[in-house]
């Protein structure tokens with residue numbers, strides 16, 4: 267699959283010069299030889315450092331080669347098991363009560379800064395595992411920067427982190443996961459829509475919560491407030507941040523329940539969020555990400571939506587009418603200066619339909635007018651507007 | 661088969677007027693036929709980890725273009741069988757590890773080429789064993805892992821159901837035998853990926869994405885719960901989200917709001933719209949024009965966008981999009 271590879275000035279293979287063809291032949295030879303070398307070593311269970319280095323070379327050339335990532339994990343797994351089985355290995359139970367080991371006897375390389383602090387609580391085997399994982403995470407960094415959409419790199423990172431949870435004491439593992447969270451923060455600052463990045467962030471946050479809630483009160487490790495704060499920061503950096511708005515929405519129900527928010531606190535929260543997004547919409551009604559969040563907020567009033575955000579609680583038709591009327595009024599005011607913005611008319615028609623469903627009234631003529639504007643602005647979706655006309659009985 | 665990009669490039673928007681565009685069937689056929697002859701290119705070798713899927717994409721395009729025999733059947737079936745791993749899953753190429761994605765491609769190819777008998781010949785009880793490999797990847801929460809390393813994704817879940825259905829091994833297809841998978845847990849997982857905007861994400865809470873919507877609708881459609889689960893208002897919400905994927909400047913679809921158009925979404929979005937009966941909510945002619953502009957009219961093949969390098973993946977899904985829309989020279993396709 268090639269995505270977004272622009273037409274280049276290089277011509278097709280047949281038109282390449284003899285020299286270029288010879289060079290390519292050589293590259294293919296080297297690549298196939300390297301591949302063969304790695305494969306044969308793994309088949310022979312040669313789980314040594316040279317084999318490990320060869321997988322690095324091959325993966326740097328071709329990070330999509332999933333089988334080689336598997337080989338790399340087999341090798342690491344083997345080394346971890348050996349470390350743990352050796353005499354230096356800790357009993358698999360409580361690692362935090364282990365006596366401190368002398369780092370100088372086992373550590374030949376400089377310990378990574380993010381594990382240094384906790385080093386004394388690790389057994390020699392754990393320290394070795396921690397070093398190996400840290401080195402591998404470092405190996406992945408430039409690859410991740412070069413191929414931010416390569417599924418297998420994210421996959422391997424996530425496996426490495428899961429090994430810290432399995433083999434290291436919670437406090438040491440937590441350091442790894444927290445470093446990972448800050449790395450993802452940096453990646454999302456560069457590309458705020460990276461799908462893998464957001465998905466991975468959810469996994470990392472879950473794991474940090476799990477590890478840090480151990481032995482504490484339930485909910486003691488919850489990061490929902492911090493993550494909500496993070497989306498606020500992202501949005502203030504750039505309002506047009508679709509994925510951040512989405513993430514914010516998914517956090518809200520948990521946020522409110524962790525605050526044990528009363529009905530009136532929920533209403534205050536809802537009012538604040540509406541004010542935030544309305545302000546943004548007045549600035550740029552052409553921005554889809556803002557409408558997306560407005561719709562999310564309004565879903566709390568939609569009894570027919572099984573995935574409606576739980577914000578207001580309880581919600582009755584009186585509450586629904588009041589908010590739908592208020593928001594309709596506010597969107598009506600957006601028309602001025604944005605007469606050619608189809609999202610405004612879509613919102614008006616949607617909220618008008620729902621207001622009528624809960625017993626409110628909106629003039630049929632006014633709705634017909636909105637639909638007329640919408641059809642003029644958005645002829646691509648004429649079929650949809652025709653259905654809507656029928657559904658609304660206009 | 662090579663997955664290397666090129667050699668051709670898709671036309672640019674200004675090259676031709678849309679009404680002069682025609683589907684260059686013969687050129688696409690010879691483009692797909694030429695793919696396996698490119699072993700002297702490095703890119704051919706760098707894409708070996710996708711080989712079996714590449715064959716599936718090429719073969720699908722050929723079937724839709726009414727040239728199902730343009731690739732040699734015997735060679736294809738033999739290649740597929742050579743990808744079978746000792747654990748009864750398929751890898752992307754001989755020697756590559758087994759993975760759900762390539763096992764699904766293998767099963768799809770064997771179904772298309774009537775090759776299940778050969779599978780049984782080379783491995784006694786082969787269909788059953790492959791089905792057991794797939795079933796073995798189901799997780800306690802209903803979702804499916806891609807391989808023994810455990811990463812899960814709704815793509816794998818849909819692939820599993822799709823392949824089991826082709827193998828005739830779904831619980832509903834064998835009512836008198838113990839079920840190989842927990843179909844209810846799988847369906848429940850799909851349902852938990854639904855978002856307030858009507859779309860589905862890769863896992864619960866993940867942003868809606870056209871590719872994931874396709875896989876979730878496909879899964880629900882296989883289990884027969886698509887209509888009952890979504891209901892009218894659910895279909896309206898999802899139809900609205902999907903129809904907004906068509907962009908006015910090009911007529912093509914993107915996969916998420918505020919992203920670039922890409923010809924492969926002609927299929928992911930288009931077939932999703934078809935599955936919920938809302939293909940009329942977009943402008944078919946504009947979409948068709950976009951797909952045709954992604955062709956390389958001289959050397960065959962389609963690119964993600966006009967002006968980019970062609971490849972077999974986009975050729976397959978561009979052609980499948982045309983098939984959905986009804987286009988001369990292209991056969992009909994089943995949306996799921």
Ligand SMILES: [Zn+2]
Nearest residue numbers: 922923924964
């Ligand atoms: Zn694509």
